[in-house]
Amino acid sequence: MRFKRLSTTLLSITIASYCSIKRLLDKLLNSPQIPAFRMTTGISIELKPEGGENIEIRQYSLSDKPNGKTYRISVKRESGDVSGVASGVMSNYVHDHLNVGDIIDLHPPAGDFFFIDRNAPVVLISAGVGITPMQAMLEKLADENYENKIHYLHACENSSQHSFLKRTTQICYENNWHNHTWYSSEESKQNNIHHGFIDFNKGDLPLDNGNFYICGPVGFMKFAKNSLLDLGVDHNNIHYEVFGPHAEL
Numbered sequence: 001m002r003f004k005r006l007s008t009t010l011l012s013i014t015i016a017s018y019c020s021i022k023r024l025l026d027k028l029l030n031s032p033q034i035p036a037f038r039m040t041t042g043i044s045i046e047l048k049p050e051g052g053e054n055i056e057i058r059q060y061s062l063s064d065k066p067n068g069k070t071y072r073i074s075v076k077r078e079s080g081d082v083s084g085v086a087s088g089v090m091s092n093y094v095h096d097h098l099n100v101g102d103i104i105d106l107h108p109p110a111g112d113f114f115f116i117d118r119n120a121p122v123v124l125i126s127a128g129v130g131i132t133p134m135q136a137m138l139e140k141l142a143d144e145n146y147e148n149k150i151h152y153l154h155a156c157e158n159s160s161q162h163s164f165l166k167r168t169t170q171i172c173y174e175n176n177w178h179n180h181t182w183y184s185s186e187e188s189k190q191n192n193i194h195h196g197f198i199d200f201n202k203g204d205l206p207l208d209n210g211n212f213y214i215c216g217p218v219g220f221m222k223f224a225k226n227s228l229l230d231l232g233v234d235h236n237n238i239h240y241e242v243f244g245p246h247a248e249l
């Protein structure tokens with residue numbers, strides 16, 4: 001596929017203090033309207049970090065609904081670890097060096113993971129930073145007053161790592177949508193926040209006719225897909241995105 005390179009100026013950056021995900025809101029320079037994108041897709045950032053030898057290109061899902069003016073992405077810092085694994089090049093550059101007013105190169109929205117209205121209940125399932133495309137879908141479905149039931153399931157380490165928590169709680173509350181969360185290292189007294197691994201027996205899921213969208217680490221997605229198949233979900237109703245080279249689960 002050929003991409004057209006677009007220069008953009010960062011208009012604003014919000015660093016979520018409660019988690020390691022940084023949100024960027026980008027607006028195109030010299031363009032009255034940004035290229036449209038269908039529901040959820042991703043953009044790619046291309047840059048050569050100062051001092052680095054290579055030009056780096058990384059994809060990021062858009063984490064908000066289309067609005068014709070801006071793109072928002074949410075980038076998790078890949079810190080590396082004590083065993084000597086190097087920290088991520090692009091994510092750390094985004095966190096530490098990009099500022100409002102900087103100009104970066106973007107490849108326009110592309111990708112094949114987006115919501116398709118099949119006039120059926122929808123189940124959005126994510127873990128960790130896989131929450132980003134789900135957030136865009138949830139915002140869009142709320143904006144359109146989607147008339148079928150939505151189930152929003154998310155798994156992460158604890159409430160301090162839970163991005164968009166306030167916003168998803170508000171949307172699900174306002175629309176009377178099901179909202180369940182699993183924290184691996186935190187207990188909660190709230191009856192929709194569970195401790196441990198995600199459990200598809202909870203939440204009265206529409207196994208017969210629902211459409212299931214999944215995004216998260218590959219191991220999580222394999223588990224989710226196989227669990228749903230075991231529960232009788234048709235494989236045609238399971239849609240997923242891998243944050244890396246495309247892979248069959």
Ligand SMILES: Cc1cc2nc3c(=O)[nH]c(=O)nc-3n(C[C@H](O)[C@H](O)[C@H](O)COP(=O)(O)OP(=O)(O)OC[C@H]3O[C@@H](n4cnc5c(N)ncnc54)[C@H](O)[C@@H]3O)c2cc1C
Nearest residue numbers: 058059060061075076078086087088089090091132243244
């Ligand atoms: C379709 C798609 C959508 C995506 N959407 C998002 C999104 O919304 N938000 C988001 O945060 N990310 C998203 N990603 C992931 C993103 O593209 C990057 O892969 C991510 O930010 C890491 O890039 P990096 O340059 O920081 O890490 P890299 O430098 O590419 O390193 C990748 C990982 O390998 C580790 N590593 C580096 N060097 C070594 C080594 N020598 N040995 C072992 N391990 C090493 C790093 O710690 C890091 O965890 C998406 C990816 C795809 C394909």
